[in-house]
Amino acid sequence: MTQLPPLSAKKLGLVIDLDTCVGCHACVVSCKGWNTENYGAPLSDQQAYGANPSGTFLNRVHSFEVQPEQGEAQLIHFPKSCLHCEDAPCVTVCPTGASYKRTEDGIVLVNESDCIGCGLCAWACPYGARELDAKEGVMKKCTLCVDRIYNENLPEEDRQPACVRTCPAGARHFGDLGDENSDVSQLVAERGGFDLMPEQGTKPVNKYLPPRPKDEMPEFDVLAPYLEPVAQDGKGFVGWLDKALSAMPGGAK
Amino acid sequence: MHPANSVILFNTFSGLGFGLLFWLGMGVIVPTGTSAFIWFAIAYLFAVGGLIASTFHLGHPERAIKAFSQWKTSWLSREGVCAVFALIVMAIYGAGLVFAGARLGITGFIGAIASLGVVFTTSMIYTQMKTVPRWRHWTTPAMYLMLSLGGGALLAGQIKIAAVLLIAGGILQMFAWGSGDTRFKASGTTMESATGLGHIGTVRAFEPPHTGTNYLMREFIHQVGRKHVEKLRIITIGLAFLLPVVLLILPFSHVFAALAVVSHIAGVLTLRWLFFAQAEHVVGLYYGKR
Numbered sequence: 001m002t003q004l005p006p007l008s009a010k011k012l013g014l015v016i017d018l019d020t021c022v023g024c025h026a027c028v029v030s031c032k033g034w035n036t037e038n039y040g041a042p043l044s045d046q047q048a049y050g051a052n053p054s055g056t057f058l059n060r061v062h063s064f065e066v067q068p069e070q071g072e073a074q075l076i077h078f079p080k081s082c083l084h085c086e087d088a089p090c091v092t093v094c095p096t097g098a099s100y101k102r103t104e105d106g107i108v109l110v111n112e113s114d115c116i117g118c119g120l121c122a123w124a125c126p127y128g129a130r131e132l133d134a135k136e137g138v139m140k141k142c143t144l145c146v147d148r149i150y151n152e153n154l155p156e157e158d159r160q161p162a163c164v165r166t167c168p169a170g171a172r173h174f175g176d177l178g179d180e181n182s183d184v185s186q187l188v189a190e191r192g193g194f195d196l197m198p199e200q201g202t203k204p205v206n207k208y209l210p211p212r213p214k215d216e217m218p219e220f221d222v223l224a225p226y227l228e229p230v231a232q233d234g235k236g237f238v239g240w241l242d243k244a245l246s247a248m249p250g251g252a253k
Numbered sequence: 254m255h256p257a258n259s260v261i262l263f264n265t266f267s268g269l270g271f272g273l274l275f276w277l278g279m280g281v282i283v284p285t286g287t288s289a290f291i292w293f294a295i296a297y298l299f300a301v302g303g304l305i306a307s308t309f310h311l312g313h314p315e316r317a318i319k320a321f322s323q324w325k326t327s328w329l330s331r332e333g334v335c336a337v338f339a340l341i342v343m344a345i346y347g348a349g350l351v352f353a354g355a356r357l358g359i360t361g362f363i364g365a366i367a368s369l370g371v372v373f374t375t376s377m378i379y380t381q382m383k384t385v386p387r388w389r390h391w392t393t394p395a396m397y398l399m400l401s402l403g404g405g406a407l408l409a410g411q412i413k414i415a416a417v418l419l420i421a422g423g424i425l426q427m428f429a430w431g432s433g434d435t436r437f438k439a440s441g442t443t444m445e446s447a448t449g450l451g452h453i454g455t456v457r458a459f460e461p462p463h464t465g466t467n468y469l470m471r472e473f474i475h476q477v478g479r480k481h482v483e484k485l486r487i488i489t490i491g492l493a494f495l496l497p498v499v500l501l502i503l504p505f506s507h508v509f510a511a512l513a514v515v516s517h518i519a520g521v522l523t524l525r526w527l528f529f530a531q532a533e534h535v536v537g538l539y540y541g542k543r
Contacts, residue, residue: 003326018450028462053465060462062539064444068454075459076450080539089383095320095330114319117312120329122472123254126384126442128536131468137312194449197535199441200383208449 004091005103011178012105012144013084013205014164015187019212020171023063023077027163027172031059031081031142034162039147040112044135056133058082058142059163076211079172081163082129082142083196083204084108090121090130099139106178106205107146112138126200149174177205254385255472256529263307264375264525265518267336268397270300271368272405274343278365280356282409289350295408297340300368304336328381332374339367372401379528386440387532392429399425400493400521407517410510412501419517423494426524430486437533437543447538458541474537478530485527493520 035058036043045055059081067073084101088108091099098114099121101107110121117137122130130141145161148154158165164172175184184207187193193207245251273296276282284292308314321337323330342364349357376397379388403418444458445451478485493516500513533543 054467062462063460064448065457065459066450066453078448092326095323095327097323116316116320123382126535128469128539132312196449197442197446199446
């Protein structure tokens, strides 16, 4: 059914810490590894070893440079996958009912045997969270590792999404964002977690934690005054050398 | 947005076909017998041909029947339901004219409205996209309806109606382009809101997530259309609206009428190509592109 269900009390999702992410892409690899051999159609690659490789991924890491008005630019690694929106536009546009949001935990999924591969849900998603698999012709998206998180065949520590389990920096957190006492909700409250593109009105469940402000480094080096760089005022021996070398044929002006 | 050939063909030819069915259903021309058969064959060739072309971009066209189920929320589903309804009703109306020489007035009227309904529901598939600010405006459905009515009248040989609708369509299209050029900016979605990093400073895409391309970039980021946009707009206005109107005003000849139709179709194909190629999806912001 592509009608959105009534809001679920439980809202499973991710909290991604942009302060901690080191941009190693381990989450991208573990996501592809788990999801290509489990739930649904595999995530195919085209010309994986050819001149123009391309493939289906459910999670991708962008890197952005942010230039403040004063001070140094910052480099911020930015993992992006499905945000399991409360008001998911990808669900309501689906003509076949393949795209749906679960009532019990709010996870947005695709029933691949109903998907006609029209691509409209990917058009409706502002985040680029859905990719049409070029080989299977069906829409692929993050399942929040629905086949891990409830899987009693796995040890308890593995019952979380593959990207969270693998992150070496601890930049990804998984939990119930509908419960305000959960670890993830408290983290969001503490760190000022925010929504991506709030103006699109999708009400994403996943939240992002902002990078912490950079430390201001004061001029602190006691030796600095004694280690002045080469004189730039053109006096003394260096000044004479500068003029003499500049005067030679081919000399720097 | 990627201008997919199948979707451009669908939008152009189904629009014309359903436009012709509208005028046939309204009884602007009431052919009977063999002549009715030819009129309806042309209309169905365009309308159904376009619909079939539209299935070519599907990953699983064999499951297309499932697309009729979600009419409560999905404009694509509504379009499918509307198209089947319009085609069945107009087939009954057409059969009456071809085989019995009888005009089932009410049936034709219902079929005509349903034919316009198909065009409207198609346009809403695009208009509903908040992610493509250029499309999210009343000019999108207005332009789809105007083109379908104008092109349909042209095919039906209704010189006066066609000339008026084409002139109005040309003016409306220029307004749609002009106002559309400002809508991405007006939507308020920026790299800063996309990343939530605007409070720190100016955001620039430093490194994409992959060395090659991907589905998202192929589908949503298309810059060639905008590079030549001025020329393409002039070509569109000339071929789709101006030349057909001039040819219609000239003393009637079948050659001029045929040329007007050919010119209009070429113009609308350009217009539809531009409709997609020019439209910017907000996801491009994550790649620092539009």
